[in-house]
Amino acid sequence: MSNRSLPFSFSSLETIKDNYILRKVLFNVILIVFFFAIISNVTAESYCSFMLKTLTPISQPLLVLDSNSTYTLLKGKYNTSALVTVQATVSIPSNYSDVLRIISSYPGSLEVNLEVYSYNNLTRISNATIRLRNSTNSIFDQIIVKNGNLTQSKPNIPYELSPSETLYIDVINLQANATGTTYVYTRLRIRIPNKTTFILYTITFKFT
C-alpha cells in the first residue's frame, strides 16, 4: 500500500514527530478540545434565598361553646366543638330551644355564621331549621332543610357578635318522614371584621 492512498502520509507523521513546536501545538489543541467537551456538560445556576419564619402559638379561643342542654355533648379542652343530638319525629314537628350557646370572649366584634359542609341521610328530614337567637330574641336562620333537600346551607350575611355577647342555637320545626339517623355536619365560621382570616369550629347535628 502506498502512502498516497491514505488520508495522510507517513512522511507527515514523521514531520510531526520530528517537529517539537508542531507536537506542542497539537497537544494543546487536543487539550482545549477536551476542556470544552467537559465544560459543555457543566451547568451553573444561581439563586438567592429569603427567610420566611412563622411562629404559631395556640392561643386561648376567641369564643367558646356552652350548653345546659342534655341534647349536647361539648368537645375539646376548651369546648370548641359539639355534637347536638335531637329527635326528629315522623309527622310531628319538634322544637329544641337553646341546644347550644356561643359565648364571645374577644374584646372586639366578630362575624359568625353556621354553614353545612356535609350531611348523611338527609332525605328522611321533611323540615328543619337551625337558627341563631340573641338575647333580645331576634332570630337569624342559618340552615334550612325542606323535603329532604338543603335549601339554605349558610346565611347570606353573618351575625355580628359583640364583645362578651351570648348567642343561642335553636333547632325548630324538626320533622322526619321516616325513622333512621341523619347527620348534618356544620362549621361555625368566626371572622374578624374586615379581615379574610377565619376560624372554623365543628358542630355536628344528629337527628335520630
Place this chain on the structure above:
Amino acid sequence: MKIEKIKLAKSLKMALLLVSSLLIASVSAAVYNSLTLKSQVSIQTQTVQFTNGADTPSGSTVNPTYCVLSLSCYPNSTTTYEKAVNITNTDTSPHDIRLRHVSISPNGTSDVGNFTSITFYLLDASGNQQASMTYTTSNNTWSVSPSETSYVSIPGGSTNWTIKVVIVTSENAQANISCNIEMALDVK
C-alpha cells in the same frame, strides 16, 4: 555488549528517576496553578420581595428579604390566613420562585400532638394555587411534603402573589403551645 550496556544505563536512569520522583512526592510539595478570578460584588435592591398581605397579623415583621409571621391559632379548630404575606415581583422580567423547608421546632415532643397540620399555599394574583407545602403530625413527629416545591414563574411588573396558611389543631389541643417553622423562598 555495547547495546546491552546502553540498555542497562537507561534502566538505571529510569530507576533513578523513579526514586527521585518518590522523594519529591514524599516531601509533599504542593504544586498548583493559579487562575485569576476577578469578581465585583454589589448589593442590589431585591426585585422579588416580601410585602404585607391583607391578613399579615400584628406582631409580624415583614422586610423585603426576610419575614417573621406571628400566626395565632386556636385549640380544636381550623385557622385560615388567606393572605398571610405577599410576594411581590417589582422587576419587569419574571422570576422563578419556590418554597423550601428549612426547619421546624419543637419536633419529637408531646407538644407536637397539639397540632394536626399546617399548610402553606402559594397563590397567584388570581387566587389560583401555584404550589403548596404541608406539615403533618404523627406520633409527635412532624413531617413535611414536599420538602421543596417546584419552581414557578412569577410575572414581572409589580405582580403580587400571596401565601395562604391553614393551621389545624387537634381536638384536645391546649393553649400556650407553639410551633416554629423556618422556610426559604428561593428566587432565580
